[in-house]
């Protein structure tokens with residue numbers, strides 16, 4: 001069992017999403033003894049956002065690639081290999097301005113690749129990573145899980161869309177929301193999410 005543990009919280013262990021994914025990984029390791037965990041922190045070690053030079057790296061002749069293209073292409077391949085090797089993805093995702101942090105978007109921009117993680121067919125795009133599961137640790141300052149605010153969620157909904165697009169439809173979300181309302185609400189939400197992790201039916 002291989003777990004890819006991706007975090008995007010800016011505050012290391014103090015980020016709520018990182019705390020949730022740490023607990024998720026501990027829970028998975030308890031249920032899958034000997035599981036191997038690979039970590040990818042896109043906040044502390046950001047993946048460059050795409051630009052033309054990076055985007056054209058793969059289609060540029062090897063001999064003509066700039067040093068930066070060689071380096072960035074190697075990074076893209078590393079990120080893809082990490083995803084291919086994983087049975088389970090655990091992704092920590094804060095909500096920033098109603099969606100995911102741009103660092104995490106930059107990671108998706110590298111791993112969502114036609115012919116590698118999805119393909120185009122006559123009936124539309126088809127995800128190729130169909131043998132994987134994902135667990136999301138979602139942190140939000142406000143409340144979006146019900147009522148009118150739900151329409152403003154482009155964070156969890158986007159993550160489900162992207163993962164589904166590459167073929168990962170088995171997605172479990174653990175959420176701590178309202179964490180910026182007050183200290184007591186933050187604590188209550190983290191505790192509730194933690195209990196939800198304990199109660200997950202894994203496997």
Ligand SMILES: Cc1cc2nc3c(=O)[nH]c(=O)nc-3n(C[C@H](O)[C@H](O)[C@H](O)COP(=O)(O)O)c2cc1C
Pocket residue numbers: 009010011014015016017018093094095096097098099139140141142143179180
């Ligand atoms: C740049 C920025 C934008 C944010 N935008 C939102 C937002 O749109 N909605 C919301 O509920 N909380 C928002 N927050 C609050 C975060 O979702 C909240 O602090 C969360 O705990 C951050 O994740 P982390 O604790 O894993 O770092 C924002 C925080 C930052 C720093």
